[in-house]
Amino acid sequence: MSFDQLYDLLDRFVPESIDWMVFTVTALILSLAVINAMVLCTALYTWFERRMLGRFQSRIGPNRWGPFGLLQPIADVIKLLVKEDVIPVVADRAVFTLAPVVLLVPALMVFIVIPFGEQSFLGKLNVGVLFILGVTGVNTLAIIMGGWASRNKYALFGAMRGAAMLISYEVPMALSLIGVIILAGSISLVDIVSSQGIFYILVQPLAFLVFMAAASAEMSRAPFDMIESESELGAGYHTEYSGIKYAIFQLAEFMAPLVTAAVATVVFLGGTKGIDPIPGQVWFLLKAFSVVFVLLWVRATWPRLRVDQIMGFAWKGLFPLSVINFFVVAVELFVLQEPDGTITNQSMMIMTGINWVVMVVSIVLIATVLGQGKLQHKLPPQPSSLANMAASEGD
Amino acid sequence: MYGLGMVRGMGVTFKNLVLPSRQFAVQYPNRKISLFELAKENDTDVVSFAINNPVQAIKALAGFVEVPVRLPQHSRFRGEEFTWYEQRCTGCASCAKFCPLGIIKIVTDTSGKYEQDGGKYDIEVFDIDIGRCMFCGLCVQACPYDALHMGSGFEEGVYRRDDLVIDVERLKAAPKKPSTWYRPQIESQNFDPQSDDMREYLDVGRHERPSQDQQVDRWAKR
Numbered sequence: 001m002s003f004d005q006l007y008d009l010l011d012r013f014v015p016e017s018i019d020w021m022v023f024t025v026t027a028l029i030l031s032l033a034v035i036n037a038m039v040l041c042t043a044l045y046t047w048f049e050r051r052m053l054g055r056f057q058s059r060i061g062p063n064r065w066g067p068f069g070l071l072q073p074i075a076d077v078i079k080l081l082v083k084e085d086v087i088p089v090v091a092d093r094a095v096f097t098l099a100p101v102v103l104l105v106p107a108l109m110v111f112i113v114i115p116f117g118e119q120s121f122l123g124k125l126n127v128g129v130l131f132i133l134g135v136t137g138v139n140t141l142a143i144i145m146g147g148w149a150s151r152n153k154y155a156l157f158g159a160m161r162g163a164a165m166l167i168s169y170e171v172p173m174a175l176s177l178i179g180v181i182i183l184a185g186s187i188s189l190v191d192i193v194s195s196q197g198i199f200y201i202l203v204q205p206l207a208f209l210v211f212m213a214a215a216s217a218e219m220s221r222a223p224f225d226m227i228e229s230e231s232e233l234g235a236g237y238h239t240e241y242s243g244i245k246y247a248i249f250q251l252a253e254f255m256a257p258l259v260t261a262a263v264a265t266v267v268f269l270g271g272t273k274g275i276d277p278i279p280g281q282v283w284f285l286l287k288a289f290s291v292v293f294v295l296l297w298v299r300a301t302w303p304r305l306r307v308d309q310i311m312g313f314a315w316k317g318l319f320p321l322s323v324i325n326f327f328v329v330a331v332e333l334f335v336l337q338e339p340d341g342t343i344t345n346q347s348m349m350i351m352t353g354i355n356w357v358v359m360v361v362s363i364v365l366i367a368t369v370l371g372q373g374k375l376q377h378k379l380p381p382q383p384s385s386l387a388n389m390a391a392s393e394g395d
Numbered sequence: 396m397y398g399l400g401m402v403r404g405m406g407v408t409f410k411n412l413v414l415p416s417r418q419f420a421v422q423y424p425n426r427k428i429s430l431f432e433l434a435k436e437n438d439t440d441v442v443s444f445a446i447n448n449p450v451q452a453i454k455a456l457a458g459f460v461e462v463p464v465r466l467p468q469h470s471r472f473r474g475e476e477f478t479w480y481e482q483r484c485t486g487c488a489s490c491a492k493f494c495p496l497g498i499i500k501i502v503t504d505t506s507g508k509y510e511q512d513g514g515k516y517d518i519e520v521f522d523i524d525i526g527r528c529m530f531c532g533l534c535v536q537a538c539p540y541d542a543l544h545m546g547s548g549f550e551e552g553v554y555r556r557d558d559l560v561i562d563v564e565r566l567k568a569a570p571k572k573p574s575t576w577y578r579p580q581i582e583s584q585n586f587d588p589q590s591d592d593m594r595e596y597l598d599v600g601r602h603e604r605p606s607q608d609q610q611v612d613r614w615a616k617r
Contacts, residue, residue, distance in 0.1 A: 058420070060418075068458065297409065301404045
């Protein structure tokens with residue numbers, strides 16, 4: 001159900017003179033549907049994430065409220081809504097209040113353009129990738145707003161780290177998407193889906209890896225959760241937040257993996273494409289679910305990086321990898337494409353073979369180069385001088 | 396190669412997810428039981444149990460049936476709710492003297508209103524403030540007549556500190572399930588404080604239970 005279809009449906013029952021009202025009502029219905037669906041999905045996802053995280057760490061996770069703890073999100077939301085909404089006296093009230101909304105809205109806006117079926121909710125937006133990159137860039141602003149308005153040194157530390165990190169990681173993310181764009185020949189998400197004769201995760205595995213790493217940094221999840229590193233900064237940029245504002249921050253934060261999974265599904269996993277009897281929406285959900293699972297697995301396993309390691313990983317690791325991918329794909333495209341600019345499935349298979357080799361070689365190369373310093377500086381273990389005391393006394 | 400350890404770490408967490416042997420958390424105070432266990436508890440097989448009470452069976456299949464869990468606990472566990480035998484107590488207040496924290500208050504009366512075995516003391520007040528008790532058990536060690544024993548419970552949460560003071564009425568009314576700590580005579584009877592059976596005052600002494608004649612010799616003829 002897209003905007004145009006709903007608009008046409010409603011337009012039949014209403015006279016021509018109040019057409020603008022139909023437009024508004026359609027927009028309201030659609031936004032209500034998308035927001036409610038997303039918030040419910042996110043609530044369910046918080047339960048899923050906490051349960052799975054527990055299993056990954058040999059725990060059980062929330063299991064008291066409702067069957068298997070399924071009602072835990074409701075309990076959490078009620079608790080957060082009932083709590084007092086504290087605004088520090090020294091805080092900048094307007095910015096402080098606005099920051100959670102600024103963080104939440106981009107995540108919801110991305111879902112407007114994701115093609116769940118033939119089309120997205122907004123119809124056929126022909127600049128989908130550009131829209132996503134632009135809209136998700138806003139969350140840097142929200143984090144700076146929250147950290148700055150709190151007048152709290154830890155919040156400001158978190159926000160500053162966040163700004164540096166998010167801006168750095170947008171570069172490899174955009175570069176990895178460029179490889180997909182030149183292969184699809186379009187920046188419309190619908191066209192990208194329809195051009196995937198072979199899924200782009202197979203054709204460009206390197207771009208997928210770089211995109212996932214950069215995206216998990218963009219949404220500041222472990223191992224890149226420098227913004228709110230709770231062992232160092234309290235809670236980072238939302239240290240001073242409480243009540244419903246904190247709830248909105250948490251909502252936006254838990255919505256981010258879903259957004260990332262949806263975008264990765266569309267761009268790299270073929271969106272709604274699948275084997276025929278099962279409808280495309282089910283395939284979409286399955287693929288998005290598997291991406292979410294991988295994100296969760298990574299979060300459960302790897303420890304947080306240091307600030308300088310994070311920046312180094314973006315500029316020394318991901319940036320060269322995405323540039324390599326971009327150039328390799330461009331050269332292959334130049335050689336293999338048909339005279340009219342399209343590319344056949346056979347050529348894509350050749351590209352797949354080359355790109356997997358390129359991926360393994362370049363990752364090994366960069367890992368070796370980056371790890372060289374670490375390996376050289378590792379000193380052999382020295383026995384302590386204290387350890388020899390007992391032996392010499394015995395003599 | 397640099398970074399292979401990260402991949403190995405992913406394997407470790409995946410094993411945690413998949414292998415049931417990695418799940419070692421014990422559910423307390425309730426545990427969900429499967430349909431098989433439920434049928435076994437009711438001494439039937441699964442099919443007949445499901446036919447007789449289908450609602451319970453469906454609940455068990457969906458994982459809604461819970462049973463309380465009691466973790467294994469040694470009989471010498473020093474817990475709350477002291478066990479006190481008024482028939483054995485002479486009101487000597489040794490326990491109060493030996494308590495390092497001074498949390499036992501004992502007041503006796505010589506009116507002999509309630510005459511106990513061989514004594515004319517009446518214990519009017521016996522307050523133990525277990526909110527400050529550290530369960531060292533010195534009061535139990537000090538008791539010359541084996542009248543005071545440690546308890547075996549630990550689920551004694553209350554909402555007010557005042558409720559943590561055990562008074563004499565509560566001590567009298569409490570079920571007589573002494574912990575066997577510092578009481579080898581009870582442990583040698585294979586007594587389990589977690590089970591339902593209790594011990595009367597004649598059974599918990601350091602010596603064997605005297606016969607009627609012995610008791611008369613010992614106490615009444617003095």
